[in-house]
Each structure stands twice: as C-alpha cells, then as structure tokens.
Amino acid sequence: MLAVKKDYETARNKAFTVVNSENNKKHSVLFKIDKNEWSCDCKWNSLKETHCSHIKAVISKLDKEKVKSLIKNLGV
Numbered sequence: 001m002l003a004v005k006k007d008y009e010t011a012r013n014k015a016f017t018v019v020n021s022e023n024n025k026k027h028s029v030l031f032k033i034d035k036n037e038w039s040c041d042c043k044w045n046s047l048k049e050t051h052c053s054h055i056k057a058v059i060s061k062l063d064k065e066k067v068k069s070l071i072k073n074l075g076v
C-alpha cells in the first residue's frame with residue numbers, strides 16, 4: 001500500500017510524500033503547476049517516460065478528492 005501525504009502547496013508547486021507501507025520507503029513527488037509536470041525521486045521515474053507508481057498514487061488520491069468535492073457540491 002502506498003500512503004500519500006501532502007507536504008506543501010505553493011503557487012507553482014505541489015509537494016507530496018509517498019510512503020510504501022510494505023518497506024517503509026519514502027519518495028518525494030512534486031507537481032509543477034506552471035509546466036503541468038510530475039516528478040519523483042525514485043529510480044523508475046528517472047529511467048522511464050511513464051509515471052511511476054508513486055506519482056500514480058498521488059494522482060488517484062487527487063482524483064478521489066475531486067470526485068468527493070463534486071458530490072458534495074451537488075448535495076448528494
């Protein structure tokens with residue numbers, strides 16, 4: 001399981017820490033708002049063009065929150 005924690009948010013960046021609960025490894029994921037670009041400090045992300053599992057974990061968490069707030073706004 002990957003746990004996503006939001007570190008901070010500025011006008012240009014959003015920073016997250018993703019912790020793998022199986023081996024306790026931490027990775028720093030950064031979203032550059034102005035470039036619409038994700039980065040992560042893991043090896044996978046520097047080797048491959050695709051998003052690593054840490055970035056995907058952050059995106060899916062953000063998507064879930066978006067859905068939740070949409071539902072809230074609809075008053076369902």
Ligand SMILES: [Zn+2]
Binds near residue numbers: 041043045052053055
């Ligand atoms: Zn990663």
